[in-house]
Structure formats: structure tokens, C-alpha cells
Amino acid sequence: GESVGLHLPTLSVQEGDNSIINCAYSNSASDYFIWYKQESGKGPQFIIDIRSNMDKRQGQRVTVLLNKTVKHLSLQIAATQPGDSAVYFCAERGGSYGQNFVFGPGTRLSVLP
Amino acid sequence: GAVVSQHPSWVICKSGTSVKIECRSLDFQATTMFWYRQFPKQSLMLMATSNEGSKATYEQGVEKDKFLINHASLTLSTLTVTSAHPEDSSFYICSARALVRSLAKNIQYFGAGTRLSVL
Numbered sequence: 001g002e003s004v005g006l007h008l009p010t011l012s013v014q015e016g017d018n019s020i021i022n023c024a025y026s027n028s029a030s031d032y033f034i035w036y037k038q039e040s041g042k043g044p045q046f047i048i049d050i051r052s053n054m055d056k057r058q059g060q061r062v063t064v065l066l067n068k069t070v071k072h073l074s075l076q077i078a079a080t081q082p083g084d085s086a087v088y089f090c091a092e093r094g095g096s097y098g099q100n101f102v103f104g105p106g107t108r109l110s111v112l113p
Numbered sequence: 114g115a116v117v118s119q120h121p122s123w124v125i126c127k128s129g130t131s132v133k134i135e136c137r138s139l140d141f142q143a144t145t146m147f148w149y150r151q152f153p154k155q156s157l158m159l160m161a162t163s164n165e166g167s168k169a170t171y172e173q174g175v176e177k178d179k180f181l182i183n184h185a186s187l188t189l190s191t192l193t194v195t196s197a198h199p200e201d202s203s204f205y206i207c208s209a210r211a212l213v214r215s216l217a218k219n220i221q222y223f224g225a226g227t228r229l230s231v232l
Contacts, residue, residue: 034221036223041226043225043226044157044206045223046220046222089157100159101147101221102159105156106155106156
């Protein structure tokens with residue numbers, strides 16, 4: 001049967017402010033992580049990735065931080081824009097998951113004018 | 114980045130009919146493609162991993178006879194939902210793994226998804 005629906009955590013930020021989206025991952029042996037952005041009715045889009053031998057990686061307006069000690073990943077978006085409104089998923093790969101990616105529950109980012 | 118095309122984007126069908134969804138890698142060859150299912154306000158759930166020329170590997174709880182996967186070429190994988198019922202209504206997303214040589218790593222690129230509505 002259909003799974004019980006889960007309410008996505010929601011983060012609301014003012015346009016121009018910085019956003020921080022958090023993700024707790026489960027597999028300590030995961031060696032590669034990706035953040036994806038999914039707009040309504042569309043497939044996920046790759047944003048940025050990071051390997052487990054790094055703790056920080058920067059892209060254009062985005063920064064990913066990895067804390068392996070507490071199995072925590074965060075995505076920071078600088079100067080958040082209306083176009084950043086979407087659901088953001090972190091995905092982990094490796095260890096018992098092999099080459100498959102396992103997705104976190106997602107966070108909905110709403111940018112307020 | 115690499116482009117993955119998924120078709121159709123939305124399909125409405127009657128209960129009991131079968132629906133085929135296509136996933137194509139447009140500018141690269143994908144030896145491995147993945148099929149996901151996503152319910153509203155939920156995350157992506159991997160259904161199966163499809164390798165070109167071999168049988169798909171299904172995740173636990175996914176019915177092989179219900180969700181038929183064919184990966185006949187390096188650029189095309191299809192998912193057929195057989196005898197669809199209302200509970201099969203969902204958002205189905207495919208992805209293809211591409212080796213990005215300039216980055217020396219594999220990245221999964223996603224299709225735009227197919228919304229299946231079974232009446």
C-alpha cells in the first residue's frame with residue numbers, strides 16, 4: 001500500500017539572506033555525497049558534491065560542509081533568490097549502499113520577498 | 114551537464130492498462146540507469162537499478178512483474194507499469210550515471226520525471 005506521507009521540513013528565508021539546509025546521513029561508510037535541487041513537478045538537479053576526504057567545498061553561491069564525526073551535511077546558499085525556492089535533497093553513496101545513492105527526506109526552501 | 118530525457122512527462126490511464134515510460138541519455142552513454150518513485154512530499158525511493166544488456170536489480174518490496182524494466186541499449190531504458198491501479202499513481206523518475214571525465218567521477222543525472230495518474 002501507499003506509504004504514510006511525511007511532511008517535509010520547511011525553511012523560510014528572506015530574499016537576499018543566506019540559507020542553511022541541513023542533512024543527517026546514516027551510513028558512516030558513505031564516501032560521496034551530493035546535494036540535489038528539485039522544483040515542483042521536475043526531476044532533481046545536481047547542485048554540488050563532496051567526497052568524504054573533504055570537509056568543505058564551494059561552488060557558485062553554494063557551499064557544502066561535511067562533518068563525518070556526527071554524520072552531518074549542510075548546504076549553504078548565499079544571497080538566496082526567489083529561484084532558489086525548491087526542495088533540496090542530500091544523497092549519500094558508498095559502504096553498504098555500494099554505487100547506489102540513498103536520498104534524505106528533503107527540505108523545502110521558501111524564499112520570501 | 115549531461116541531459117537525460119524522460120517521456121512522457123504526464124500520463125493518465127485507466128485502471129488495468131499498462132504504461133511505458135522511456136528514459137534516454139541524450140549526449141552520453143549510460144551503462145547504468147536507475148528508476149525512482151516519489152510520492153507527494155516524500156523523498157525519492159529507488160525501485161531498481163538497470164544495467165545495459167542484463168536484468169534489472171530490484172529493491173526489496175518492488176514487484177518485478179509489476180514494474181518491467183528493459184535496458185536494451187546504452188542510451189535507453191524503459192519502465193513499464195503493468196496492469197496499473199490507482200495506488201500506482203506516483204511520480205516516476207529515472208536517472209543515468211555518467212562519467213564526467215573532466216571531473217574524473219560519476220555523477221547521476223536525472224530525467225524530468227513522469228507523473229502517472231491511474232483512474
